[in-house]
Amino acid sequence: MQHIARMRTHNIDGFIVDPATGQVLGSYTTHAVAPAPYDYPLPQVGKTSAARTSFELDPAPRPDVTEVEVEGLPDGVIDLDAQRAKRGPKPKVKPNQIASLLKVAHAEHRGWMDDFVFGACATAGLVSNGKLNVSPSHVARACLLDEISVKVVKRVIRLDGLRTMDDRQAQRICQCARLALGGMELYLEHNPTVRQQLQFEVDFADSYYDDQADALMVVGGDVAVPVV
Numbered sequence: 001m002q003h004i005a006r007m008r009t010h011n012i013d014g015f016i017v018d019p020a021t022g023q024v025l026g027s028y029t030t031h032a033v034a035p036a037p038y039d040y041p042l043p044q045v046g047k048t049s050a051a052r053t054s055f056e057l058d059p060a061p062r063p064d065v066t067e068v069e070v071e072g073l074p075d076g077v078i079d080l081d082a083q084r085a086k087r088g089p090k091p092k093v094k095p096n097q098i099a100s101l102l103k104v105a106h107a108e109h110r111g112w113m114d115d116f117v118f119g120a121c122a123t124a125g126l127v128s129n130g131k132l133n134v135s136p137s138h139v140a141r142a143c144l145l146d147e148i149s150v151k152v153v154k155r156v157i158r159l160d161g162l163r164t165m166d167d168r169q170a171q172r173i174c175q176c177a178r179l180a181l182g183g184m185e186l187y188l189e190h191n192p193t194v195r196q197q198l199q200f201e202v203d204f205a206d207s208y209y210d211d212q213a214d215a216l217m218v219v220g221g222d223v224a225v226p227v228v
Contacts, residue, residue: 119180
C-alpha cells in the first residue's frame with residue numbers, strides 16, 4: 001500500500017501508465033461538456049418601486065417564527081412591571097455618528113476595525129477561563145448600528161435558534177461597542193486620509209442612489225416616467 005501511494009504515474013493518451021514497469025493501471029474517461037444556455041431573468045423596470053440597498057443587520061422576521069401573544073391585564077389592575085420599568089436611570093442610547101463609515105470599512109475587511117473590537121471585548125467584556133465573555137462578532141455588528149442601546153441590540157442581534165438575549169448580555173455588548181467606537185473615532189481623527197477614503201465611498205454610493213431615485217418615478221407600478 002505504501003508503494004502504491006508513493007508511486008508516480010504518467011498520463012499517455014488518456015491511459016495511466018507506471019513509468020517504472022510500463023504497466024497500464026487505468027484510463028481516464030472524458031467527454032465534451034455542452035452546457036445548456038441559462039435564461040437569466042432580467043429586472044422589470046417599473047414593476048416594483050426602487051429600493052436602496054444598504055447594510056441591513058436586522059433581517060426581516062422569518063415566516064416560520066411565531067410570537068406568543070400575551071393576554072392583557074383585566075381592567076383596573078395596575079401593571080407593576082410597567083411601573084418598575086419607569087423607575088431608575090434612563091437606558092443609555094449612543095448615536096453612532098460614524099456608522100456609515102464603519103459599514104464600508106467592514107465590507108472592505110479593514111483590519112484596524114477588528115483590532116478595536118477585540119480590544120474592547122477583552123477590556124470591557126473581560127476574559128474568563130481563557131475565553132472572551134462577549135462575542136466579538138456581536139460587538140462588531142453593534143458597531144454598525146446607527147444607534148446603540150440595549151433595546152436595539154436585543155432586536156437586531158439574535159442568538160442561535162433566533163433566541164433573544166437577556167438584558168445583561170445586551171448591556172455587555174453595548175458597553176464593548178461604545179468602547180470600540182471611541183477608539184475607532186480617535187483612529188479616524190488621527191488618520192484623516194483613511195477617513196477621507198471611507199467618506200468618498202459613502203458619498204459616491206449616496207449620490208448614485210440619489211441619482212437613480214431622481215431619474216425615475218414609478219407611476220402606477222407599470223410605467224417609468226423621467227422627472228423633468
